[in-house]
Amino acid sequence: xxxxxxxxxxxxxxxxxxxxxxxxxxxxxxxxxxxxxxxxxxxxxxxxxxxxxxxxxxxxxxxxxxxxxxxxxxxxxxxxxxxxxxxxxxxxxxxxxxxxxxxxxxxxxxxxxxxxxxxxxxxxxxxxxxxxxxxxxxxxxxxxxxxxxxxxxxxxxxxxxxxxxxxxxxxxxxxxxxxxxxxxxxxxxxxxxxxxxxxxxxxxxxxxxxxxxxxxxxxxxxxxxxxxxxxxxxxxxxxxxxxxxxxxxxxxxxxxxxxxxxxxxxxxxxxxxxxx
Amino acid sequence: xxxxxxxxxxxxxxxxxxxxxxxxxxxxxxxxxxxxxxxxxxxxxxxxxxxxxxxxxxxxxxxxxxxxxxxxxxxxxxxxxxxxxxxxxxxxxxxxxxxxxxxxxxxxxxxxxxxxxxxxxxxxxxxxxxxxxxxxxxxxxxxxxxxxxxxxxxxxxxxxxxxxxxxxxxxxxxxxxxxxxxxxxxxxxxxxxxxxxxxxxxxxxxxxxxxxxxxxxxxxxxxxxxxxxxxxxxxxxxxxxxxxxxxxxxxxxxxxxxxxxxxxxxxxxxxxxxxxxxxxxxxxxxxxxxxxxxxxxxxxxxxxxxxxxxxxxxxxxxxxxxxxxxxxxxxxxxxxxxxxxxxxxxxxxxxxxxxxxxxxxxxxxxxxxxxxxxxxxxxxxxxxxxxxxxxxxxxxxxxxxxxxxxxxxxxxxxxxxxxxxxxxxxxxxxxxxxxxxxxx
Numbered sequence: 001x002x003x004x005x006x007x008x009x010x011x012x013x014x015x016x017x018x019x020x021x022x023x024x025x026x027x028x029x030x031x032x033x034x035x036x037x038x039x040x041x042x043x044x045x046x047x048x049x050x051x052x053x054x055x056x057x058x059x060x061x062x063x064x065x066x067x068x069x070x071x072x073x074x075x076x077x078x079x080x081x082x083x084x085x086x087x088x089x090x091x092x093x094x095x096x097x098x099x100x101x102x103x104x105x106x107x108x109x110x111x112x113x114x115x116x117x118x119x120x121x122x123x124x125x126x127x128x129x130x131x132x133x134x135x136x137x138x139x140x141x142x143x144x145x146x147x148x149x150x151x152x153x154x155x156x157x158x159x160x161x162x163x164x165x166x167x168x169x170x171x172x173x174x175x176x177x178x179x180x181x182x183x184x185x186x187x188x189x190x191x192x193x194x195x196x197x198x199x200x201x202x203x204x205x206x207x208x209x210x211x212x213x214x215x216x217x218x219x220x221x222x223x224x225x226x227x228x229x230x231x232x233x234x235x236x237x238x239x240x241x242x243x244x245x246x247x248x249x250x251x252x253x254x255x256x257x258x259x260x261x262x263x264x265x266x267x268x269x270x271x272x273x274x275x276x
Numbered sequence: 277x278x279x280x281x282x283x284x285x286x287x288x289x290x291x292x293x294x295x296x297x298x299x300x301x302x303x304x305x306x307x308x309x310x311x312x313x314x315x316x317x318x319x320x321x322x323x324x325x326x327x328x329x330x331x332x333x334x335x336x337x338x339x340x341x342x343x344x345x346x347x348x349x350x351x352x353x354x355x356x357x358x359x360x361x362x363x364x365x366x367x368x369x370x371x372x373x374x375x376x377x378x379x380x381x382x383x384x385x386x387x388x389x390x391x392x393x394x395x396x397x398x399x400x401x402x403x404x405x406x407x408x409x410x411x412x413x414x415x416x417x418x419x420x421x422x423x424x425x426x427x428x429x430x431x432x433x434x435x436x437x438x439x440x441x442x443x444x445x446x447x448x449x450x451x452x453x454x455x456x457x458x459x460x461x462x463x464x465x466x467x468x469x470x471x472x473x474x475x476x477x478x479x480x481x482x483x484x485x486x487x488x489x490x491x492x493x494x495x496x497x498x499x500x501x502x503x504x505x506x507x508x509x510x511x512x513x514x515x516x517x518x519x520x521x522x523x524x525x526x527x528x529x530x531x532x533x534x535x536x537x538x539x540x541x542x543x544x545x546x547x548x549x550x551x552x553x554x555x556x557x558x559x560x561x562x563x564x565x566x567x568x569x570x571x572x573x574x575x576x577x578x579x580x581x582x583x584x585x586x587x588x589x590x591x592x593x594x595x596x597x598x599x600x601x602x603x604x605x606x607x608x609x610x611x612x613x614x615x616x617x618x619x620x621x622x623x624x625x626x627x628x629x630x631x632x633x634x635x636x637x638x639x640x641x642x643x644x645x646x647x648x649x650x651x652x653x654x655x656x657x658x659x660x661x662x663x664x665x666x667x668x669x670x671x672x673x674x675x676x677x678x679x680x681x682x683x684x685x686x687x688x689x690x691x692x693x694x695x696x697x698x699x700x701x702x703x704x705x706x707x708x709x710x711x712x713x714x715x716x
Binding site (some may be wrong): 043046049061176 | 503504505506507526528529531532564565567570660
């Protein structure tokens with residue numbers, strides 16, 4: 001910065017400083033912190049698993065092109081491959097059959113303003129630890145609102161489960177012979193968030209926005225069905241949700257601009273005000 | 277047993293001069309001691325490997341474990357060594373034909389000096405002259421249990437460390453530990469006391485292979501398993517075997533292969549690459565290339581990744597004592613020879629793997645590492661659910677692999693279907709292609 005702002009907040013209040021300068025100043029002083037909600041893309045991170053006769057999402061794979069060697073003496077770089085739904089990723093409405101005919105339903109056509117939005121974090125960590133198949137209820141949402149106020153329209157609702165702390169892929173995926181056991185929203189909660197709270201989307205720490213046993217709910221995969229059917233978005237494989245306040249964080253999460261893309265891996269960051 | 281015991285350690289030999297009834301019994305080898313880490317790891321000197329084109333016909337049969345000699349179509353004479361023309365009638369109509377393996381031992385000798393580097397390091401070395409029932413008189417490497425002349429003897433063709441067929445004289449009836457004979461262990465890749473990597477322990481075939489190697493006396497079996505979160509039956513049972521260590525290994529992930537190689541490649545004596553993806557599509561039956569790519573990624577690129585990481589380590593230890601690095605086994609498919617159109621993309625991936633495996637064989641040869649290619653017909657598993665029997669049981673396939681290593685065989689076509697397809701392919705590949713198209 002060429003120019004040092006002495007007290008940006010005071011000037012903003014006095015309407016003499018542009019808003020973005022306030023933001024920049026707050027970032028510089030640490031008044032606003034940036035938190036990474038993204039899992040590292042690595043070949044060991046598990047991918048969504050479907051029955052083997054179905055099409056499969058590629059896991060993240062990476063191969064060196066050269067590393068200051070005979071393949072390229074002065075430079076290091078890699079080629080990588082993955083699916084649109086690998087690692088921490090964004091779901092566009094076109095991902096689901098219920099959202100397939102909506103306007104601006106793919107990652108390249110979603111208005112970019114949607115990629116910056118407030119987030120409400122509903123803490124379901126204790127319940128998820130006790131029950132791996134825990135389904136977040138409407139009551140959980142109402143309890144949150146009683147404490148932190150009503151979820152504003154256009155906000156992300158993030159379900160904190162601390163599931164991302166399961167660093168062992170086997171524990172993270174949590175499969176048994178009946179399939180995956182990971183927490184997610186109930187059908188009623190997903191529908192409530194869309195119809196009663198007009199959310200921007202739903203985010204989770206597990207590998208899907210729906211619970212591991214979501215196929216057995218009515219409708220199957222209710223979060224995908226309701227959110228995408230109403231043009232809302234999804235974020236999954238998030239981490240560090242425990243570092244976010246229940247309300248007041250702002251997410252910045254633009255997916256890659258893939259033509260007619262159904263989603264994309266992305267870097268999700270949150271702006272959080274420090275309470276001084 | 278009252279027979280004298282033949283020590284198989286170096287510099288000790290038994291020279292019997294009377295009858296086969298006094299044949300020594302092979303002493304079971306002990307588990308090799310840990311090597312002295314301050315000594316240089318010995319590198320291999322290959323036995324003489326130069327052969328003419330005609331002589332390679334002998335190697336080709338031996339590669340499958342067959343004992344074939346040139347037979348004259350004109351006068352029916354059987355000859356050895358291989359020549360361009362019949363030694364009796366000069367006809368050039370010579371056919372390689374399987375021969376009876378019996379013969380009479382004419383005389384024996386023990387080599388105590390050699391200027392050839394391979395034999396020089398393995399002296400003393402016993403040789404014999406055998407008059408074959410098939411006709412010719414041949415020089416053979418003698419198994420320690422073969423007594424002195426005269427006597428009956430069995431002769432087999434085996435692939436030596438240079439990849440060339442040589443003749444071996446076996447006792448008519450071997451003892452329990454005859455595979456531990458010092459000479460034979462040089463000529464074969466017996467799993468006993470060896471350390472083995474099986475690349476996929478999740479499949480029924482992989483688990484059968486692991487059990488077969490444990491039964492064959494393998495010292496240690498590392499068993500790869502990809503995507504540990506996908507629970508498939510049987511892996512826990514395999515992992516509970518005292519010889520087995522489960523290791524994460526995903527052949528689609530170069531880093532996973534590199535990491536495992538960094539940890540264990542310097543100790544692996546036998547690689548068994550059984551990891552495969554098998555789907556049952558041709559071209560039109562499945563849209564897109566994702567399935568074909570997944571097959572190619574494991575079946576072809578997986579082998580390439582594995583060979584780049586583990587190949588050099590095996591080559592560096594191919595003369596490392598009694599339990600040296602010795603062999604690399606690739607699970608291919610009989611469909612590698614000719615496409616089975618209803619499993620068309622799988623066939624293509626196996627054909628690619630077969631081609632790469634030939635390259636691997638050429639690159640491993642200077643180190644004396646044997647590359648064994650296994651070409652099963654349909655295996656009795658999920659992906660051949662709609663293929664009518666006969667189907668190869670996983671345990672039969674596993675046993676065929678162990679047997680091939682014990683016998684020093686390079687090309688294995690286990691089961692009736694593989695044998696029949698091979699015969700049809702040999703007879704006329706074009707006819708087989710048309711027949712397989714019809715079966716689709």
